[in-house]
Amino acid sequence: MTDFNHQQTAHCESGAVAALLRHNGLDLSEPMIFGLSSALTYAYIPLVKVGGMPLLAYRMPPGRIIRGLSKRLSIRFHFERFRCPEDGTIALDKYLEKGFPVGLQASIYWLPYFPESMRFHFNAHNLVAYGKDAEDYLISDPTFEQPVRADVASLQQARFAKGVLAPKGLIYYPETITQTPDLTAAIPGAIRSTVNMMLRTPLPFIGVRGIRHVARHIEKLSPANEHYNKLLIGHMVRMQEEIGTGGAGFRFLFASFLQESAHLLSHEGLAQAADQFTDAGDEWRRFALYAAKMLKGRSALDYGKLATQLRKVADMEQQGYRQLLELKLR
């Protein structure tokens, strides 16, 4: 059986990539992987519905971390998808027989080791399979403290769930890593890409403008639709906190990346920017707290107060991205 060093992370995709790279001799922290792939964002897309709610994202779409990182560090990843579930299972078994851990995409709903209340139809969960013991796969799921197990039938169902972001049995792994990548050269470009996304995307519902757009939207909610409004606010908080974000919609993860970069580049300005995003993250958490209190009925439902809090966050983030721009990293 393959020895696999399981480590829990906050987010599944950055965690699965970190685990696979570590297994192949390249040890990068989760925040470093998240930051280098420029995965941070803010997007509110009312046209796309998730479970009847508008799509709200605090990070780039699934798959971006792997592709973003592979672009920045020139590490090639091998991807395989399957039309027929049986083929996918045979291919997976082959890799595992050779003692070769691989990353998988799967639907959370069909993974048997997830607690009942966490199981929703989300198709883009990432995990690493590293072995097979009789009828069970040995799995290193980055969002769990310990390695877990899944039976053959359940894993196949989870890997071939249909719908939005259907995994189609995706198997991935990094190709041989020949040299240690130069992080100091990759960091400035990655930061610039995030800043551009957040400040300069010419769409009103993405980036800092997106946060203000949602603030306006919340302010204008009609008190007559209280049930839907409450669901929408709850949905915002869930997307921000619950889905493996490391806290505050990935803002703490990003701040941690900036701090690590400040050490690597010996750049005091980056450390200050990290503090700015920590503060912004704290305000995101405060937004979640206000919202939860209102939903529980412990304080009056006040759309204006939530909007004001969102604008505060938008201002703080804007200042943070401007700070990063002014550093003129190269």
Added chain:
Amino acid sequence: MKLDDVPQDTSRSFDGQKKRLYALNADGEYTAALSSGWEAEDVVLDQAIEEYNRFSREARQRVQQGLASPLEYHMYAHRMDVTVLAQATGFFRWQVRRHLKPTVFKRLTPRKMQRHEEAFHMTAEQLRTLPPEDKPQND
């Protein structure tokens, strides 16, 4: 967020698990911390689950009154809606909506039925019946 502020509200939904967050230690350095849950998160998670539970309770009533097919109950009990079920089975949404009618669902061809069986991981027999009330059907 400082390490001391990392919430430890022992969330039921975590099932004894802890999740990883990033927080500042006493020296202002980021470090990974484990959280046993946050009350604010529990509130919104309970809200989302209760919404599905309410739908399945209402669906159960409609099935008992003969207004809906058991498929509607199973759909919500599996935390799906018409869109998700349509994607999972490959039917159009209008087809799924038709299948929620008792008369249509009863006469579904075995081939169409099979697509539902695969999407739910259940037998046709199970799909055609309502499970007993006290047992939550989410598997």
